[in-house]
Amino acid sequence: MSGTISLFEAYNRTAYPLVGHGKRNIQVLKDVLSELDGKMESDVYGSGELIEDFQNKIAKFLGKEAAVFFPSGTMAQQIAMRIWSEKKGIKRVAYHPLCHLEIHEEEGLKHLHGIESLLLADKTRLIQLEDVLNMDTNISCLLLELPQREIGGELPSYEELEAISAFCREKGIILHLDGARLLEVLPYYEKSAEQICSLFDSVYISFYKGIGGIAGAILAGHEAFVKESVIWKRRHGGDLISLYPYVLSADHFFMQRQDRFQQYYEGAKELAGLYNDCQGTTTRPVVPVSNMFHIHFSLPKAKLEPVLVAVYEETGVGFITRLNHIDDETSYCEVNIGDQFASIPKEVIHQAFHVLNQKLQEALQEK
Amino acid sequence: MSGTISLFEAYNRTAYPLVGHGKRNIQVLKDVLSELDGKMESDVYGSGELIEDFQNKIAKFLGKEAAVFFPSGTMAQQIAMRIWSEKKGIKRVAYHPLCHLEIHEEEGLKHLHGIESLLLADKTRLIQLEDVLNMDTNISCLLLELPQREIGGELPSYEELEAISAFCREKGIILHLDGARLLEVLPYYEKSAEQICSLFDSVYISFYKGIGGIAGAILAGHEAFVKESVIWKRRHGGDLISLYPYVLSADHFFMQRQDRFQQYYEGAKELAGLYNDCQGTTTRPVVPVSNMFHIHFSLPKAKLEPVLVAVYEETGVGFITRLNHIDDETSYCEVNIGDQFASIPKEVIHQAFHVLNQKLQEALQEK
Numbered sequence: 001m002s003g004t005i006s007l008f009e010a011y012n013r014t015a016y017p018l019v020g021h022g023k024r025n026i027q028v029l030k031d032v033l034s035e036l037d038g039k040m041e042s043d044v045y046g047s048g049e050l051i052e053d054f055q056n057k058i059a060k061f062l063g064k065e066a067a068v069f070f071p072s073g074t075m076a077q078q079i080a081m082r083i084w085s086e087k088k089g090i091k092r093v094a095y096h097p098l099c100h101l102e103i104h105e106e107e108g109l110k111h112l113h114g115i116e117s118l119l120l121a122d123k124t125r126l127i128q129l130e131d132v133l134n135m136d137t138n139i140s141c142l143l144l145e146l147p148q149r150e151i152g153g154e155l156p157s158y159e160e161l162e163a164i165s166a167f168c169r170e171k172g173i174i175l176h177l178d179g180a181r182l183l184e185v186l187p188y189y190e191k192s193a194e195q196i197c198s199l200f201d202s203v204y205i206s207f208y209k210g211i212g213g214i215a216g217a218i219l220a221g222h223e224a225f226v227k228e229s230v231i232w233k234r235r236h237g238g239d240l241i242s243l244y245p246y247v248l249s250a251d252h253f254f255m256q257r258q259d260r261f262q263q264y265y266e267g268a269k270e271l272a273g274l275y276n277d278c279q280g281t282t283t284r285p286v287v288p289v290s291n292m293f294h295i296h297f298s299l300p301k302a303k304l305e306p307v308l309v310a311v312y313e314e315t316g317v318g319f320i321t322r323l324n325h326i327d328d329e330t331s332y333c334e335v336n337i338g339d340q341f342a343s344i345p346k347e348v349i350h351q352a353f354h355v356l357n358q359k360l361q362e363a364l365q366e367k
Numbered sequence: 368m369s370g371t372i373s374l375f376e377a378y379n380r381t382a383y384p385l386v387g388h389g390k391r392n393i394q395v396l397k398d399v400l401s402e403l404d405g406k407m408e409s410d411v412y413g414s415g416e417l418i419e420d421f422q423n424k425i426a427k428f429l430g431k432e433a434a435v436f437f438p439s440g441t442m443a444q445q446i447a448m449r450i451w452s453e454k455k456g457i458k459r460v461a462y463h464p465l466c467h468l469e470i471h472e473e474e475g476l477k478h479l480h481g482i483e484s485l486l487l488a489d490k491t492r493l494i495q496l497e498d499v500l501n502m503d504t505n506i507s508c509l510l511l512e513l514p515q516r517e518i519g520g521e522l523p524s525y526e527e528l529e530a531i532s533a534f535c536r537e538k539g540i541i542l543h544l545d546g547a548r549l550l551e552v553l554p555y556y557e558k559s560a561e562q563i564c565s566l567f568d569s570v571y572i573s574f575y576k577g578i579g580g581i582a583g584a585i586l587a588g589h590e591a592f593v594k595e596s597v598i599w600k601r602r603h604g605g606d607l608i609s610l611y612p613y614v615l616s617a618d619h620f621f622m623q624r625q626d627r628f629q630q631y632y633e634g635a636k637e638l639a640g641l642y643n644d645c646q647g648t649t650t651r652p653v654v655p656v657s658n659m660f661h662i663h664f665s666l667p668k669a670k671l672e673p674v675l676v677a678v679y680e681e682t683g684v685g686f687i688t689r690l691n692h693i694d695d696e697t698s699y700c701e702v703n704i705g706d707q708f709a710s711i712p713k714e715v716i717h718q719a720f721h722v723l724n725q726k727l728q729e730a731l732q733e734k
Contacts, residue, residue: 023408024409024609026611026615029612030401033396036393038393039390041392041393042393042395071604071605074603075604076604108604112602214409215610234441234472235472235478236604237438237441237445237472238438238439239441241575244581245396245581248393
């Protein structure tokens with residue numbers, strides 16, 4: 001019966017999964033490799049055409065002098081913080097309380113690099129110009145994440161970004177972009193990656209978020225900075241003899257999807273609108289500014305999950321893959337729009353939302 | 368003409384390359400994936416059957432409670448040193464002056480972990496029991512590398528290993544095995560991996576040396592140690608969303624080659640014998656104790672390279688891929704025996720060595 005299978009399992013059985021690009025199975029890599037000549041030579045410890053060409057391509061895309069491929073953003077960003085901290089002689093950097101470095105890296109920045117963090121704003125909102133103007137400027141670097149994922153993917157206005165950047169330059173504070181989802185915010189800003197990156201001294205982007213690769217990241221900036229990051233990459237154990245499974249898939253999906261982010265953004269706005277029309281359901285942001293948003297439900301996880309599983313089974317539509325506990329009354333989840341949303345007939349989606357709304361109403365009445 | 372192409376290029380053009388398993392091109396990964404069902408699900412941040420089954424398999428093979436897959440040995444070993452240093456409250460570990468951590472990792476151990484090294488023995492020889500008995504015991508951990516790669520792949524006797532292990536246990540010093548090439552030494556010792564590993568508290572093995580995978584390593588030991596290493600793996604940026612390209616290839620080639628190391632070892636002894644019969648050429652060790660050895664030539668790199676290229680072109684046999692400068696009189700290289708050596712007809716090899724020896728004699732006379 002419905003209650004016996006997990007939300008994730010039920011989602012994977014649906015004919016019409018709404019989020020992401022599709023399953024993360026090994027077929028993804030098989031497809032990438034099937035188009036390539038087997039005689040293509042592996043990269044070797046960061047050298048070789050395969051990796052260097054891709055690094056150059058992304059450096060150019062970001063408008064930076066140089067770029068280096070990393071196995072992960074965790075590694076790339078800690079290294080950026082270390083280089084800037086040593087350059088400035090201040091082992092302290094500022095970022096949001098829900099920054100990846102603060103909550104997802106087991107305090108690597110502290111334990112490996114001895115760098116402290118200065119937290120700006122609070123967990124409920126973006127860092128604003130005001131926060132920056134009033135912060136303790138005894139820091140080497142300010143890290144901004146665009147969009148701020150953990151609060152649903154919000155963005156400051158471009159003018160606010162420019163003002164923050166100008167202030168940092170004036171004060172000699174390095175500005176680093178956590179651009180894990182940089183392509184995701186270009187449609188909202190109506191700017192090129194190069195324009196946005198020009199406000200920052202260093203930039204990290206990820207290749208397995210909206211781009212949908214296997215794993216991997218790029219760190220970009222001035223030549224001297226990037227050169228130093230390569231030394232730290234070796235220290236971290238990230239200078240692998242072969243990174244090509246990640247480089248090739250990053251390149252493949254970057255080329256395939258770089259022009260689809262407007263479509264994902266429009267899809268997110270459409271989908272968020274449908275959720276906001278359901279009872280006891282609101283999205284954050286109400287109108288998305290990228291391909292992602294959060295959904296907040298006025299039902300707790302334990303009550304909502306069986307409702308969702310029943311809707312998936314009745315409609316064949318998979319809404320979300322997992323649900324997070326907030327408290328006994330509420331729950332939330334993250335949604336990312338990829339290739340799948342646009343491929344599903346509109347009437348299927350609307351009919352499924354009709355069923356979802358009915359079942360939510362019933363569950364809310366029982367509450 | 369011969370002089371205009373590099374040794375590596377000339378080697379790659381030969382019909383009979385003597386060393387390794389073959390070219391490190393992307394066909395290696397294509398072959399691994401072609402045998403697998405595309406529906407196989409990716410590992411997700413260290414979880415999932417794909418990665419857990421392999422970790423369990425290798426833990427069992429090594430006779431350890433638990434094991435965890437790492438992108439690199441650099442990361443795995445620094446983390447082992449950090450965990451042991453914190454456990455003992457001593458930020459100092461002992462190893463050979465040519466240990467990977469000392470010469471190939473840009474001093475990551477110092478810069479990321481603040482751990483100092485105590486160097487035992489010297490660059491020309493193995494760490495001996497005597498060195499261990501007389502060392503400053505104010506260390507948390509002693510790291511032994513089997514075989515000691517940078518001096519040609521030498522090994523202590525098994526009895527000496529046992530005595531070192533017993534001494535460390537008596538003194539409360541942790542003993543860690545750099546077993547990057549562990550399978551490579553089993554035929555010489557006539558021991559199982561489990562037997563050798565039982566002398567050590569923690570073990571690292573590599574999957575792209577003799578096993579011939581794409582990249583990746585395993586760190587194994589007691590459950591509590593391995594659990595802690597997973598936290599550090601995340602701190603280092605090694606807990607990737609998907610490690611499957613490395614895990615699958617490691618598993619594939621481990622299964623394919625684990626029983627071939629006796630053959631590689633015999634091949635190494637045979638090939639070293641042929642080199643030792645050539646003028647101005649000696650191997651180290653004279654009789655190999657694994658699938659690897661070094662060759663020392665009484666000719667400098669600049670003089671020897673064109674000689675080798677000419678021999679490759681005349682005979683179709685590729686001897687070595689690269690040559691290292693020592694001084695104006697001598698040079699050396701490393702040789703690893705893999706699948707290729709046994710597939711080449713003996714008469715082709717003997718004829719090629721005849722030509723090599725002649726050309727070496729001529730070059731030595733001109734000197």
